Amino acid sequence: MYRRNLIKFSGLVLGGAVSGSVSKALMAAAPIHSGLVSTIFNADQQTSVSALSEMIIPTTDTPGAIQAGVPDFIATIVSEWYNLDERKAFFQGLNDLNQYCSAVDGSTFSVAGDSLRLEALRKQEQLAKEFHINENTRAAEQPPFFDQIKELVVVGYYSSEVGAKQEWRYLPMPGQYDGDFDFSRVGRQWTS
Amino acid sequence: MSTIQFDAIVVGSGVSGGWAAKELTEKGLKVLMLDRGRMVEHGKDYKGEHTPPWEVPFGGKPLRDLYEEDYPVQSTQYAFNEKTRHFYNNDKQNPYVDQGEDFIWYRAGVVGGKSLLWGRQVYRWSDLDFEANKKDGHGVDWPIRYKDIAPWYSHVEKFIGVSGQAENLPHLPDGEFLPPLQMNVMEKAIKARLEQNYDDRILTMGRVAVLTQPHNGRAACHYCGPCQQGCTAGAYFSTQSSTLPAARATGNLTLISDSVVEGVDYDPETKRASGVRVIDANTLKRTTYTGKLVFLCASTVGSTQILMNSRSEHFPNGLANRSGALGHYLMDHTYRAGAQGIFPGEFEDKVVYGNRPSGIYIPRFRNVKDNDDVDFVRGYNYQGRASRLDGIGNAVNTPGFGADYKHSLRKPGPWRMRISGFGECLPDKNNRMELIESQKDRYGIPQIKFHFAWGENEMKIRRDLVEQGVEMLKTAGAVNVEGFDENAKGGMCIHEMGTARMGHDPETSVLNRWNQAHDVPNLFVTDGASMTSASCVNPSLTFMALTARAVDYAVKQLKAGNI
Numbered sequence: 001m002y003r004r005n006l007i008k009f010s011g012l013v014l015g016g017a018v019s020g021s022v023s024k025a026l027m028a029a030a031p032i033h034s035g036l037v038s039t040i041f042n043a044d045q046q047t048s049v050s051a052l053s054e055m056i057i058p059t060t061d062t063p064g065a066i067q068a069g070v071p072d073f074i075a076t077i078v079s080e081w082y083n084l085d086e087r088k089a090f091f092q093g094l095n096d097l098n099q100y101c102s103a104v105d106g107s108t109f110s111v112a113g114d115s116l117r118l119e120a121l122r123k124q125e126q127l128a129k130e131f132h133i134n135e136n137t138r139a140a141e142q143p144p145f146f147d148q149i150k151e152l153v154v155v156g157y158y159s160s161e162v163g164a165k166q167e168w169r170y171l172p173m174p175g176q177y178d179g180d181f182d183f184s185r186v187g188r189q190w191t192s
Numbered sequence: 193m194s195t196i197q198f199d200a201i202v203v204g205s206g207v208s209g210g211w212a213a214k215e216l217t218e219k220g221l222k223v224l225m226l227d228r229g230r231m232v233e234h235g236k237d238y239k240g241e242h243t244p245p246w247e248v249p250f251g252g253k254p255l256r257d258l259y260e261e262d263y264p265v266q267s268t269q270y271a272f273n274e275k276t277r278h279f280y281n282n283d284k285q286n287p288y289v290d291q292g293e294d295f296i297w298y299r300a301g302v303v304g305g306k307s308l309l310w311g312r313q314v315y316r317w318s319d320l321d322f323e324a325n326k327k328d329g330h331g332v333d334w335p336i337r338y339k340d341i342a343p344w345y346s347h348v349e350k351f352i353g354v355s356g357q358a359e360n361l362p363h364l365p366d367g368e369f370l371p372p373l374q375m376n377v378m379e380k381a382i383k384a385r386l387e388q389n390y391d392d393r394i395l396t397m398g399r400v401a402v403l404t405q406p407h408n409g410r411a412a413c414h415y416c417g418p419c420q421q422g423c424t425a426g427a428y429f430s431t432q433s434s435t436l437p438a439a440r441a442t443g444n445l446t447l448i449s450d451s452v453v454e455g456v457d458y459d460p461e462t463k464r465a466s467g468v469r470v471i472d473a474n475t476l477k478r479t480t481y482t483g484k485l486v487f488l489c490a491s492t493v494g495s496t497q498i499l500m501n502s503r504s505e506h507f508p509n510g511l512a513n514r515s516g517a518l519g520h521y522l523m524d525h526t527y528r529a530g531a532q533g534i535f536p537g538e539f540e541d542k543v544v545y546g547n548r549p550s551g552i553y554i555p556r557f558r559n560v561k562d563n564d565d566v567d568f569v570r571g572y573n574y575q576g577r578a579s580r581l582d583g584i585g586n587a588v589n590t591p592g593f594g595a596d597y598k599h600s601l602r603k604p605g606p607w608r609m610r611i612s613g614f615g616e617c618l619p620d621k622n623n624r625m626e627l628i629e630s631q632k633d634r635y636g637i638p639q640i641k642f643h644f645a646w647g648e649n650e651m652k653i654r655r656d657l658v659e660q661g662v663e664m665l666k667t668a669g670a671v672n673v674e675g676f677d678e679n680a681k682g683g684m685c686i687h688e689m690g691t692a693r694m695g696h697d698p699e700t701s702v703l704n705r706w707n708q709a710h711d712v713p714n715l716f717v718t719d720g721a722s723m724t725s726a727s728c729v730n731p732s733l734t735f736m737a738l739t740a741r742a743v744d745y746a747v748k749q750l751k752a753g754n755i
Contacts, residue, residue, distance in 0.1 A: 056593040073251060081250050125593070151588050158584045159251040164244070167598070172242060174415040174546030179376030181545040188602045189582050191245070192417055192547060 040079040047110035048094050049074050055121055056153040062167045065157050073156030074149075085142055093124065093145025121146075164191045198224040198446070200746075201468050201483035203453050203498065205229075206305025208719040208735045209489035210435030211348070215743035216487070217444035224446045224481055225439070228473060228490075229302040231449040232279070234432035238422025240275025248274055265291055269298050269686070271309050271420040279308050279420075288640045289628045295522070295642035296683035297493055303449045304431040305491065306686065309420045312401045312428050312549065313575065314354050314733040316345050320363040320560065321727035324616075328569045331521065331619035332695040334724045335705035338365070344737035351438075352429040352736070353407040355550075356399030364555045364729070371404045372397040377542045378535060378578035378607040379552050382668040389667050392557045398550035398575065401429035401733075410434070417547030428549065450474055452635050455502035456486060456511055458712065464755075465511070465715040471635045484755065485714050485746050489739065492522075492720035493625060496691040497640055499702075499717075500627050512692075512709035518702050519691050522623040522644060523726040526615035527685035529654045529677035530574060531661030533670025534581070536606045543580055543604060551577030554611065554664075556728055558656065568652035570616035572728045574661065581605030609670060613657030616728040618649050619690060623682070644682040687731055689723035707742040714755045718742045 041049060053065035053074065065071075078090055097109035100120040105112070109120055128146035131137045143151075157163040164170040168191040199221035202212045213225045231237070245252065252273065259267035266272050266280040281299035288297055300306050319338045325331040342365070349368040358366040375383065375397055383395040402419070403412045403426075410426035410433060419428045426433035439445040450473040457480070459466035467480040488495040496519055502511035510518050558564055558571035582604035590601060623645070627638035646654075658675035665673045682688075695701025698710035707722050709715040718739035720731060727734075749755045 057598050058595050060595050060598060077250060077253070081253060081256075083256075121593070150593060153593075154587050155251040155253070155584055158587055159245040159248070161244070161246045164246065168602075170244075171546075172244065172416060177374055177415045177544065177546035177548050179374045179379070179544050179548070181543050183541050183543045183603070186543070189604050190543070190545075191583070 040075050044098075044108060044110045045091075045094055046071070048097060048108075051110065051117060052097075052121065052149050053153050053156075055117065056150055057157045057163075063162050065153050068157050068160040068162035070153055070156040070160070073160070074152045077152055077156075086148070089142050089145060090148055093148065096145065097121070097124070124149075158191065198222050198481060198483040200224070200485040200487065201226065201481055202487045202489055203468065204305065204488070204490035204494065204719065205303045205431050205436070205447070206300070206489065206491060206719070207307045207310070207429075207431070207732050208739045209305070209487070210307060210431035210439070211736045211739040212487040212489050212718060212743055213439040213445055213447075214435040215740050216485070216747070217439045217442040219743070219747045220442075220444065221485075221747065222444050222446075223439070224448065224483065226451040226453060226468070226470060226481075227303045227305070227447075227449050228452040228494075229300060229305070229449060232302045232304050232308065232422075232432065234426070234437070235422075235424035237278075238424060239278060240273075240421040241424060242416060243275050243421070265296060266298060268292075268296065268684075271418075275418065275421045276309065278302075279304075279422075286633060288642070289631055290641055293642075294682065295625075295644040296681050297640075297642070297688075298683065298686050299491070299494075303447070304436070307430040308422060308432065310430075310686075310732060311730070312419060313553075313730040314349075314352075314356075314367075314399055314401050315553075315729040316365040316367055317341075317727050317729055317734050318363045318365050320556075321725065321729065324570060324727075325619070325725050330569070331725050332693070332697065332700050335694050335696045335701075340705070341734070341737050341741060344741040345733065347740055348733065348736045351408065352401050352434055353403045353410065354399055354401055354733075355397075355404040357397045359394060359396050359555070361394075361555055363560050367399070369399070370407065373400065373402070373404060373548055373550055375552060376544050376548075376578060377539050378609065381538070382578060382609055383552075385668045386554075386664060390557075390664075392560070393554060393664070395552055395554050398553045400550040402549045403427045408434075413549060415546035415548065417549070419549050452637070453490065453498050454478075454635065454637055455498060456488075456715065458502070458504050458506060458511055460504075460506050463712065465712050473635075476635070484750060485716065487739075487743075487746075488715070488717045488721070489719045492688040492691060492723075493640060495717050495719055495721045496625060497627065497637075499692060500625075501637055507711075512702055512712050512715060514711050515698060515700055515702060517693055517695075517700060519626060520621045520624045521619040521690040521693055521724075522625060522642070522682070522688065523617040523619060523690045523723070524644075524682045525617060525685040525687045525726060525728060526572070526613065526646070526650050526654050526657075526680070528612065528680035529615075529658055529675075530576065530610065530612035531658060531665050531673060531675045532608060532610040533665040533673035534606045534608045535578075535670055538669070539607060548577075551575055558653075566652075566656060568649045568656065570618070570649070570653070570728065572613045572615035572653055572657045574611040574613050574657070576609065576611030578607050578609040581608050609665060609668070611661050611665070613654070613661060614685065614687075614728050614730070615650060615653035615657060617682075617726045618647055619693070619725055620647055623690075625691060642682075646682065687720075687726070689720040689726050689731055692717050692721035693724045694722050695724060706745040707738055708746070713749075714746075716742050716746055 053070040057065040101112040124146040128144040202225045205227040281301040326333040356369040357372040413427040457467040500510040554574040556571040692702040694703040
């Protein structure tokens with residue numbers, strides 16, 4: 001069952017987006033969505049999840065979260081790995097982002113401009129910080145939405161073939177060990 | 193019911209069973225090796241080996257529902273994940289009573305047993321260990337001393353391949369070493385600082401059953417990292433990479449997997465173990481095999497379970513249990529306690545290349561000489577490593593998001609040193625296992641229930657090793673130093689020992705100095721069950737050496753007509 005929608009990131013066709021703009025990245029990446037994203041998320045939520053992925057790990061001089069297939073990864077986790085409470089909290093988080101944008105200019109997160117989106121996500125980040133400082137809340141089983149979305153994007157990105165090979169340096173078969181290796185020779189974290 | 197005759201029957205195929213099969217077959221005996229687990233062929237069945245992260249389901253996140261249902265115990269073990277799960281016991285199919293409460297029983301579910309999954313650390317015990325019970329009065333005296341086992345340590349080390357650094361410490365004897373693994377630049381600095389500040393402590397490279405050069409037809413380590421996924425190159429010692437091919441090469445071995453041993457029959461006429469009763473794990477068909485010798489190597493708990501379940505008119509409390517010691521004196525090492533600290537600004541331009549299959553080792557320094565001013569007996573060692581803070585977990589925990597966040601993660605965080613103490617556990621009669629007749633497993637065998645609690649001495653050892661760990665890391669220049677003690681339960685270190693101890697006296701011990709049952713001369717128990725005390729030192733090498741020594745004795749006795 002859990003293997004049913006196992007994502008093979010290696011099968012994705014990479015787009016050519018290099019701009020830092022989330023909107024451009026969203027457009028460039030549109031074809032790579034699998035069917036799963038649209039079964040668990042409606043169109044508005046799909047756009048929000050893709051936007052959040054790219055805001056957390058954007059395209060820079062290396063591909064960002066969308067090209068790495070992170071929205072698909074998130075759809076898989078939310079639909080197949082999350083329990084009911086976690087799923088509920090995740091969708092509530094997406095709603096909260098929409099409400100924040102709506103209160104500012106009547107938009108939703110999915111159609112808001114980059115600066116309003118950033119403001120909405122920063123608000124969630126702030127709520128998470130307060131959650132962890134407050135002794136009454138930090139013991140709760142359910143982490144705040146910001147922690148949820150960040151964990152999903154970061155795990156999805158760095159465990160993907162794009163994240164492992166293009167952003168970090170994938171070294172599956174070192175062949176030798178050197179405990180005194182100059183970082184400048186690789187310039188990135190290893191992953192294996 | 194059919195009966196098939198062998199010269200020797202070996203129950204279990206882990207580090208001990210593999211050695212028993214190798215030595216017995218090489219001495220010309222026709223050997224049957226039984227294992228309750230599924231077959232795992234070297235290489236072919238290492239299905240998690242070299243799996244890239246993007247092929248692991250859910251980015252490596254645990255399959256919670258499945259683990260809670262089928263693997264509630266095994267899934268708490270550090271090496272358990274989707275790349276290794278196929279090597280582990282299914283706790284739902286093969287449970288024990290009050291699972292996860294007093295004692296954590298980690299078990300493999302395959303041929304090769306825990307030799308596929310182990311941490312590969314191998315250290316010789318010394319007379320500091322073998323004399324300990326006699327000196328401080330806890331437990332009974334070991335019936336052997338270092339000189340009895342030393343040649344067998346060499347015999348085993350030469351075959352399996354042990355990399356390590358000779359240190360000339362009487363209480364941690366050097367072995368037959370291949371070149372040691374290399375310390376990293378941070379560890380070298382910490383070593384120098386510690387050895388400058390302490391007269392009684394050294395930091396050395398872990399001694400480990402991983403090849404640093406080709407050895408006996410096996411390839412050297414390629415530093416991919418997660419040994420427990422299996423190693424087709426055979427660079428770490430396992431039954432599959434090492435003893436099983438040797439035993440098979442003799443043409444004298446019959447290996448039958450999926451064979452659950454229910455009990456060992458006893459013949460009061462000959463006063464010998466006369467047969468091993470086996471249930472086929474898949475068909476439940478029963479077979480009895482007979483052999484002139486029976487070696488129980490089914491793991492500490494497994495071997496004792498078989499003896500306890502082998503009751504007869506002559507041994508109403510379990511085979512070879514005239515002493516009443518069977519099932520008692522269960523031990524482990526203290527675990528998941530130690531200290532860690534970071535070294536910001538040091539060697540930030542340096543990283544490691546490759547994944548080293550071992551950490552460093554700080555040998556025992558407490559009560560090594562008789563005059564230590566501490567409130568406990570025995571001692572502990574530390575195992576640990578220095579590494580950069582990096583990886584996906586560190587990325588999740590690093591605040592922020594966006595381009596700056598992404599780019600900041602290109603450089604790993606500061607060096608961190610973490611050391612964990614492995615403390616000796618005293619033999620205590622109250623720490624024991626029993627069979628619960630009213631709760632049988634799917635084969636009709638009574639399930640095990642454990643009774644285990646750490647004693648006062650272990651608690652004092654834990655406190656001291658946290659305190660000393662913190663002090664040493666501060667001395668070495670670490671900051672943000674914190675001690676930790678996660679209150680690990682017995683069994684979590686997977687160094688379970690005892691329950692069928694060796695001893696001089698048949699009234700107080702199960703086995704004699706040759707791992708031979710006092711009361712059943714053709715029955716040998718050579719795994720962790722036989723241990724009379726626990727030392728603080730990792731035990732697997734000693735299981736292997738005791739096994740090889742016991743086989744040598746048993747075959748000589750057999751040929752002389754004494755068995």
